[in-house]
Amino acid sequence: MSKNLGSEIKESLLSSTSHGIPNMIRSDKLALRLMWIFFTIVSTGLCSYMIVQSIMNYLRFETTSKIQIHSETSSIFPAVTICNMNYFTSEYSAEFIGNLSLNISSYSYFDYDKYFTATQIIMINEELTSESYKFGDSFEKLILHCKLLTIDCNKKEYWTYYYHQIYGNCYQINSDRENLIRLSRTGWFNSLSIILNISLADGLEDLYGSIGAIVMIHNQTTSPLSAFAVAVAPGVETSIGISRQFKSSLPKPYSNCDGDTSNLNVFNSKLFQLIISKNISYNQKLCIDLCFQDLIIQECRCFYSGFPFFGDNSIKRCFNDTQYECLNSKFENDFKDSNIVKDICQPQCPLECNSMNYKIHYSFNDFLNEKNNEDLNDFYNFTGPNRRQMKKDLVSLYFYYETLSYEEITEKESVDLVGLLSNIGGIAGLFLGISFLSLVEIIEIAFKILYFIIRRIKVEKIENFSHDLKQPS
Numbered sequence: 001m002s003k004n005l006g007s008e009i010k011e012s013l014l015s016s017t018s019h020g021i022p023n024m025i026r027s028d029k030l031a032l033r034l035m036w037i038f039f040t041i042v043s044t045g046l047c048s049y050m051i052v053q054s055i056m057n058y059l060r061f062e063t064t065s066k067i068q069i070h071s072e073t074s075s076i077f078p079a080v081t082i083c084n085m086n087y088f089t090s091e092y093s094a095e096f097i098g099n100l101s102l103n104i105s106s107y108s109y110f111d112y113d114k115y116f117t118a119t120q121i122i123m124i125n126e127e128l129t130s131e132s133y134k135f136g137d138s139f140e141k142l143i144l145h146c147k148l149l150t151i152d153c154n155k156k157e158y159w160t161y162y163y164h165q166i167y168g169n170c171y172q173i174n175s176d177r178e179n180l181i182r183l184s185r186t187g188w189f190n191s192l193s194i195i196l197n198i199s200l201a202d203g204l205e206d207l208y209g210s211i212g213a214i215v216m217i218h219n220q221t222t223s224p225l226s227a228f229a230v231a232v233a234p235g236v237e238t239s240i241g242i243s244r245q246f247k248s249s250l251p252k253p254y255s256n257c258d259g260d261t262s263n264l265n266v267f268n269s270k271l272f273q274l275i276i277s278k279n280i281s282y283n284q285k286l287c288i289d290l291c292f293q294d295l296i297i298q299e300c301r302c303f304y305s306g307f308p309f310f311g312d313n314s315i316k317r318c319f320n321d322t323q324y325e326c327l328n329s330k331f332e333n334d335f336k337d338s339n340i341v342k343d344i345c346q347p348q349c350p351l352e353c354n355s356m357n358y359k360i361h362y363s364f365n366d367f368l369n370e371k372n373n374e375d376l377n378d379f380y381n382f383t384g385p386n387r388r389q390m391k392k393d394l395v396s397l398y399f400y401y402e403t404l405s406y407e408e409i410t411e412k413e414s415v416d417l418v419g420l421l422s423n424i425g426g427i428a429g430l431f432l433g434i435s436f437l438s439l440v441e442i443i444e445i446a447f448k449i450l451y452f453i454i455r456r457i458k459v460e461k462i463e464n465f466s467h468d469l470k471q472p473s
Contacts, residue, residue: 136169191400258350287349
């Protein structure tokens with residue numbers, strides 16, 4: 001029976017589609033057989049090494065980036081949020097500050113303790129908080145001029161009020177998702193032109209050192225709190241050229257991103273769900289800032305204005321000495337520790353795979369000469385002591401698309417499963433001359449051996465049973 005098995009295995013090997021083993025068996029000369037044995041062993045070794053390398057390359061989960069430039073005939077203009085840099089600007093603010101009795105001994109002139117103490121008083125007083133809009137600029141005062149091609153955007157209907165926890169009264173243009181402005185032309189001559197009046201009421205000039213405006217350019221679905229804030233100076237014409245970049249990354253294990261972050265039910269995280277519930281686009285930067293804020297609230301029982309805050313009115317801004325001591329301890333000790341981000345915040349804040357960024361380029365020009373200043377005073381009938389230095393009060397802004405084309409960066413696996421199988425097949429065919437069906441031949445031989453063993457066991461059982469019957473009782 002063993003001879004039959006040997007014959008069947010030899011016949012299977014001789015008919016194998018691989019080249020090395022059949023030639024080793026067929027060779028009738030020792031030199032030829034040794035030659036085939038040598039080259040078969042070398043080829044098998046090289047084949048195994050390269051297949052292992054292919055599998056290791058696949059398991060590295062490396063990616064390649066594809067950059068494409070897409071053109072559009074018209075594009076949605078970004079949302080623009082504009083704030084006066086100063087929280088206190090109005091005559092109501094001047095009266096409020098004048099009535100405050102604050103005994104402040106500042107360590108440095110540039111600490112502006114009176115300014116920050118006044119804002120904190122407002123934030124911890126419910127009545128003052130409910131009327132906080134009175135301390136900042138009205139729309140009519142701040143937006144002195146607005147024009148976009150044929151659109152007279154000086155009308156309030158194009159703008160949305162937004163309250164910023166640091167700057168107070170802000171105004172957004174093109175933030176209404178139902179009525180978006182689209183542009184079909186590019187360049188400075190087709191820009192959104194805005195002139196701001198950032199003047200302060202009398203008595204507020206020495207409250208805070210900086211004078212200017214804050215500009216945030218962002219997507220309509222993105223919170224201004226996660227947008228990069230740009231400070232613009234009075235008396236300067238600031239031109240801001242905008243282009244767009246879309247990036248799509250592969251989720252883990254190909255990168256650090258965590259897949260779809262647009263679905264509320266995908267990640268069971270309080271901070272993640274808080275952002276999505278606000279109907280704004282999720283991004284990890286905003287989530288980690290909220291994580292820091294949450295840690296402050298848990299320990300200090302107040303919120304820090306430097307981080308985004310989406311809580312309710314029952315939580316007040318940090319104000320008293322005890323809260324500030326707690327806040328300083330968090331910054332000096334905990335927030336310097338990178339493990340806070342790694343162990344506490346990142347598990348709650350998945351990294352988004354898809355992102356959209358505005359790439360911004362700036363240019364500057366002097367704004368308003370002496371003749372312009374006099375003409376504007378005459379235009380607004382500012383006479384006598386009311387005449388103003390307009391160069392100190394006005395900010396000129398131009399926003400425009402540099403191009404309607406946008407850059408799209410997408411990631412793709414360097415080696416996917418199809419590529420891995422192709423590599424293995426090519427290597428095996430090159431060195432051993434085998435294909436996928438050659439594996440079936442090995443399975444066939446394995447079945448024959450298994451069948452032989454099972455049959456051998458059955459025969460031995462029958463022989464043992466017959467031998468037991470012949471034994472005398």
